[in-house]
Amino acid sequence: LFQSAPSAPLDPIMRLFEAFHQETRPDKINLVVGVYTDAQGRVPVLRAVQEAERAWIDQARPKQYRPIEGTAGFRSGVQRLLFGENTAVLQAKRAATLQSVGGTGALKIGADVLKQLLPDAIVAVSDPSWENHRALFEAAGFTVRSYPYYDATRQDVRADAMLDALRGLPRGSIVVLHACCHNPTGNDLDPAQWRAVVDACVQGGLVPFVDMAYQGFGDGLEEDALAARLFAEAGVDFLVASSFSKSFSLYGERIGALTLVSSDPGTIGRAEALAKRLVRTNYSNPPTHGAAIVEAVLQTPALYDAWTEELAGMRHRIHDMRTRLVQALDAQDLGRGFSAITRQKGMFSYSGLTPTQAEALRARHGIYALDTGRICVAALNPGNLPRVVDAIADVVRG
Numbered sequence: 094l095f096q097s098a099p100s101a102p103l104d105p106i107m108r109l110f111e112a113f114h115q116e117t118r119p120d121k122i123n124l125v126v127g128v129y130t131d132a133q134g135r136v137p138v139l140r141a142v143q144e145a146e147r148a149w150i151d152q153a154r155p156k157q158y159r160p161i162e163g164t165a166g167f168r169s170g171v172q173r174l175l176f177g178e179n180t181a182v183l184q185a186k187r188a189a190t191l192q193s194v195g196g197t198g199a200l201k202i203g204a205d206v207l208k209q210l211l212p213d214a215i216v217a218v219s220d221p222s223w224e225n226h227r228a229l230f231e232a233a234g235f236t237v238r239s240y241p242y243y244d245a246t247r248q249d250v251r252a253d254a255m256l257d258a259l260r261g262l263p264r265g266s267i268v269v270l271h272a273c274c275h276n277p278t279g280n281d282l283d284p285a286q287w288r289a290v291v292d293a294c295v296q297g298g299l300v301p302f303v304d305m306a307y308q309g310f311g312d313g314l315e316e317d318a319l320a321a322r323l324f325a326e327a328g329v330d331f332l333v334a335s336s337f338s339k340s341f342s343l344y345g346e347r348i349g350a351l352t353l354v355s356s357d358p359g360t361i362g363r364a365e366a367l368a369k370r371l372v373r374t375n376y377s378n379p380p381t382h383g384a385a386i387v388e389a390v391l392q393t394p395a396l397y398d399a400w401t402e403e404l405a406g407m408r409h410r411i412h413d414m415r416t417r418l419v420q421a422l423d424a425q426d427l428g429r430g431f432s433a434i435t436r437q438k439g440m441f442s443y444s445g446l447t448p449t450q451a452e453a454l455r456a457r458h459g460i461y462a463l464d465t466g467r468i469c470v471a472a473l474n475p476g477n478l479p480r481v482v483d484a485i486a487d488v489v490r491g
């Protein structure tokens with residue numbers, strides 16, 4: 094049977110993540126995967142998370158099955174985070190949120206919902222995009238295209254080319270958009286450009302699918318929700334995939350949410366029922382632990398305040414590392430400037446390293462980055478920065 098299994102290579106992120114774990118050099122550095130580590134190089138357990146976890150364990154609740162869509166408290170907390178308190182879209186009951194298995198699970202359930210409703214639609218993803226976007230939507234049965242997004246020469250967004258491409262898509266096409274902290278480039282649309290994108294989607298009858306994996310890592314929780322809020326105000330049908338892996342440092346708990354938003358409150362129940370059936374036939378119902386923690390933090394004012402403070406701390410530390418990285422690289426006099434890195438947001442930076450240089454970084458220095466030149470700046474700290482800078486300088490000099 095399994096002899097006929099097609100070859101199924103892992104995507105570069107997971108392939109290099111596995112290679113990193115097999116790497117035996119003790120001073121190896123992982124700049125591959127999007128995981129935030131603190132100034133000591135550890136994946137933090139946030140204080141708010143620890144408190145919520147302790148309280149949860151003290152309650153010794155039975156390990157009951159969870160509702161397919163997650164609990165009411167989790168869902169309303171997620172909606173508040175996305176759209177703000179008592180906003181029109183929530184008052185009109187135009188949104189339905191389901192707990193998901195990480196942000197990826199939200200994208201997959203959303204893709205399966207869309208496949209049932211728009212079986213022949215094209216899906217457009219940014220060029221470049223997160224490695225898994227194309228694979229995931231193709232696995233859901235869609236034809237996937239790219240829209241222009243990034244200009245490697247200017248190291249900036251190609252907003253006009255992007256808008257032209259969106260305007261050229263057939264009505265009913267699905268557009269995958271990065272809400273903030275664009276993965277992999279770190280280059281985001283500004284508010285005016287977002288308004289133009291929303292307008293192009295409305296005019297062109299497109300279906301936006303907003304991937305919100307990094308809310309709070311760009312400019313702040315409110316600011317990073319701009320795209321979702323603009324689409325909600327525009328009154329279109331759209332989807333949002335939220336991830337709490339990064340913002341709560343809960344990677345292995347696989348906790349996220351899919352939010353479906355309808356222009357018509359009369360249809361949101363049907364959309365939710367379809368999504369629930371897809372969950373039921375996939376993994377039946379979602380796990381408890383991560384959702385219980387996120388719910389407690391979102392619904393308990395003291396924990397919420399502690400969490401937003403810690404999240405801001407992570408955001409500011411990344412920004413500080415960007416500044417230090419640029420200063421240190423510029424001091425190496427490598428014949429090119431690196432200042433674009435400080436204009437980028439979130440965990441990643443398109444460093445401009447070539448595939449050969451990324452390969453040399455791994456081979457000579459045990460420092461793992463993607464061949465596209467994407468590095469995880471959230472994994473830098475004062476301890477590993479000098480070595481990373483020296484290694485980049487070495488491979489750039491050739």
Ligand code: LMR
Binds near residue numbers: 126127128223225276
């Ligand atoms: C990344 O892009 O590194 C993260 O989103 C982790 C992943 O699942 O790929």
